[in-house]
Amino acid sequence: MSAHLFSPVTLGPNTFSNRVVIAPMAQYSAVNGNANDWHLMHWGSLVTGGAGLVMIEATGVEEFGRPTPGDIGLYDDESEAALRRVVSALRSFGSAKLGIQLFHGGRKGSTDVHWNGGGELLIRQGGWETIAPSPIPYRNGWQVPREMTEPDFIRVKNAFVDATIRAARIGFDVIEVHAAHGYLLHQFLSPITNLRSDRYGGPIENRMRFPLEVFEAISLAVPNWITLGARITGSDWIEGGIDEDEAVIFASALKDLGCHYVDVSSGAIDPHLQKIVIGPNYQVGFADTVRQRTGIAVRAVGLIVTPTQAEDIIASGKADQVAIARAALVNPRWVWKAARELGVSIDYPKQYDRAAPDAWPGWTY
Known part of the structure; x- marks a missing residue:
């Protein structure tokens, strides 16, 4: 039988063998911003798992644009060389296309890794000054971020462009701009964190100005063989915050600038303020709304755990791709399981072909 989940999809210049994407998942294991053997092991287990696209973790465009000291970066020759080494090895292991997500932490920066409690890092602890659209701290009692001025706008935009050029040199198939999850570009978009009274604040047309300036600059720098996308927010889950209507406006503007998805x-x-109702597919409705109202290709994410869930999302036209996150940490061979359950035959790495359903009776147990 055929399954919509395993049909190819074309986004911009690239065609992906199926609709499954491994979402970016921070590992907090970088050393001085550099990818290392942990990332090679982690991503290596994912690129051989059958997904059409594997997105590596969100990658900082500035040293102090990373939320934590454990996040990887792509902002100098050393970090580029470290990431190139890992990506070159990944290319020799698996057939999945590779994507990178570029971001700046803004006021969420200078934070310790979660297994140390995820608290604020003070300057004496190796922390740093943070920046934001408005001087509003991320948590009560944390440092007040410095409100961005014109030199900051120029520097940050140039940092995104520089990281894009480096990512292209490394050979990524997809570059995704992170404008969600409370990071800097989301901070500009949201009226919760953007209280500016200049041309970058106020109505949505102003609040999305800087994110769009960043995206446009990236689009002018990216080679034509790279798929260019953006992660956006469908809702702040806060009264008076971003809602689906504003998500549609932002997605439409991105589409006009050449965004592929x-x-x-x-x-x-x-x-503290958000009131999220979490359950299976809890964010899929946002993706569906954006897709129906803008015509741009969308990727859905959010507690998508089972193959039947993923198949239904694609088959019903709610999204063009689904992103699997923690389910892939639990089972890096999630795609094999999905193919088996949906009755689809897929190729296995030759080193693992003895584990294919037709080659091993253990599949029946």
């Missing part, structure tokens, strides 16, 4: 997520702009 949007990955629709939600939340994380303010951990």
Whole structure:
């Protein structure tokens, strides 16, 4: 039988063998911003798992644009060389296309890794000054970020462009701009965190100005063989915050600038104010709305766990791709399981072909 989940999809210049995407998942294991053997092991297990696209973790465009000291970056020759080494190895292991998500943490920066409690890092602890659209701290009692001025706008935009050029040199198939999850570009978009009174604040047309300036600059720098996308938020889950209507406006503007797809997520702009109702497919409706109202290709994410869930999302036209996150940490061979359950035959790495359903009776147990 055929399955919609395993049909190819073309986004911009690239065609992906199926609709499954492994979502970016931070590992907090970089050393001085550099990818290392942990990332090679982690991503290596994913690129051999059958997904059409594997997105590596969100990657900082500035050293102090990373939320934590454990996040990887792509902002100098050393970080580029480290990431190139890992990506070159991944290319020799698996057939999945590779994507990178570029971001700046803004006021969420100078934070310790979650297994150390995820608290604020003070300057004496190796922390740094943070920046934001408005001087509003991320959590009560944390440092007040410095309100961005014109030199900051220029520097940050140039940092995104520089990281894009480096990502292209490394050879990524997809570059995704992160404008969600409470990071800097989301901070501009949300009226919860953007209280500016200049041309970058106020109505949505102003609040999305800087994110669009960043995206346009990237689009002018990216080679024509790379698929260019953006992660956006469908809702802040806060009264007076971003809603589906504003998500549609932003997605439409991105589409006009040549964006090939949007990955629709939600939340994380303010951990104290948000009231998220979490359940299976809890963010899929946002993706569906954006897709129906703009015509742009969308990727759905959010507690998508089972193959039948993923198949239904694609078959019903709610999204063009589905992103699997923690389910892939639990089972890096999630795609094999999906193919088996949906009755689809897929290719296995030759080193693992003895584990294919037709080659091993253990599949029946």
